[in-house]
Amino acid sequence: MRPVWRSTQSCAASCSSRGPDSASQFGVKARCVVGRGAYVGTGVRIGNNVKLQNYALVYEPAELGDGVFVGPAVVLTNGHNPRSVDSDGRQKRGGDWEAVGVKVAEGASLGARSVCVAPVRAGRWAMVAAGAVVTKDVLDFALAVGVPARQIGWVGRSGVRLVAREGEPDVWECPQTGALYEEKDGVLTERRAGPHSCPAALCGQTGSGRGRGPVMNRALAPAHGRGL
Template identity: 60%
Template sequence: MHIAQSAQVAESASIADSCKIWDLAQVRELADLGSNCIIGRGAYIGSGVTVGANSKIQNDALIYEPAILGHGVFIGPAVVLTNDTYPRAINPDGSQKSATDWTPTGVTIGDGAAIGARAVCVAPVRIGRWATVAAGSVVTKDVSDFALVAGVPARRIGWVGKAGHPLTQVDDVWVCPQTGEKYQESENGLTEAYE
């Protein structure tokens, strides 16, 4: 395990031995980082956040609780996963809000998904397995497995395979140009094609 001297890691956080946590990162109480996770410079991992094995969270990303990240998730630089559906600093009576005045809602990200630099995922949303969110996008609705989404608000503009490359449609299947893997589209989204 490597934890930079300037990083702040709560004693109650569960950090696998093979993780790397770089300068000025903060990992809060009860966060759970699986094996081989890399937490970039200045990243924030909120209380109780779960990060699956082999995930990479790049510099200055903000992962607010109660986010759940699957295995092999990529979080680009300065990505934000929000946790307050109706944000306010004060209550209707003018008193300052405290932790008991709201219920955090989280973002869930499936295995292998990638969130591009400076994207914002507005809770509560689910990003599907192997999906890709383009840099600078604002995600306000759930994203299907293998979907490629972009824009503000984010909309599906295509499909991606496990290698992250946009898929090409060949007859009734979608094909990865890098691996040759095939996928089938249905009304429920995209699934791997097993021959």
Template identity: 65%
Template sequence: MLNEEGPSPVIVVAESADVSDKAVIGDGSKIWHLAQVREQAELGVNCIVGRGAYIGTGVKMGDNCKVQNYALVYEPAELEAGVFIGPAVVLTNDTYPRAVSPDGSLKSAHDWEPVGVTIREGASIGARAVCVAPVTIGRWATVAAGAVVAKDVPDFALMVGVPAKRHGWVGKAGFPLQRSGDNWVCPETGAVYVEQNEILREVEA
């Protein structure tokens, strides 16, 4: 595969994966065994879709996203760059799910309006967590394993439980932040964050 600047990283698609020829797959991306990527889905460069994962019709993924084994990313979800989706995570798309209409007839795709989950840059969703659409997960936030998110999540928030509630903050490195005077500090990188009105922002170095 070539582009104007020379060789591009190879796209790897496992033989058992089901990738629509109408999907757009970015250079360097890898799609592993039994995964399905539907039509009009758009994956950025260097994305990874794990074994048995599902990427729905028209889903948009930014560069360097990871979708782990058996995660279900239903349309019209949007993942910005650097998003991590853990094993068996579910991003829903139906606010009031029903298999049939009140008259007992089977519902078709035209009988309901999908709603999506939006996940901002760098955020992580832990294993078996569920994000109930429509919700937005803020930049660099972390949703703990097994949590159920039904409300919007602020940037850098650490969300835990069912229903998910904020239990502190995390930095860009993913580590829980520690209180230091009026600020919050990342124990891994030393980055400093300031909280105001339950909104966290990183202090420029």
């Protein structure tokens, strides 16, 4: 097992030092950070702005969407019934089983030492707690904890746990950004903001009707160098 990069650095810097084909060899896009001792298998597909923390193990054919966070020592497996030898005692080779992958959708976070047992999918902006073992799909925006992982709530894009909005059934609100989400049939979606309907802190709308322009939400910035 060979680490792709041995020290924390940007993907762009590593790829430039290894030649123009380095990024494409591993299916890595732009502005990714890979920690010390992390392993990325050949054939893994990684989107933009992905962070792989130290000693994360990502086995092919995993797929990581844009903005995914993979915490320290996270494991993404690729075999549902792994064996070193077959029923006759002969050592298995690469072609003796069909690899299955883990898919982690846009913006999702996998906490330190969590394990995703393939084949599973972590949905958009989902949050898997540290040490959790994921054995079934995690919904978009779901907060999953435990062994095996189970959903205990919802999180927004900022990663903060959502709270029920008073007076509006099945509507959830981010206490940090004010963003609203709607739940229907057990599925959470973002509420699309109409004109002047978004929180003033987000759009910069003033009482006079004059916009101040977009306000950067610091909660959406990645926490560099920290585990989850």
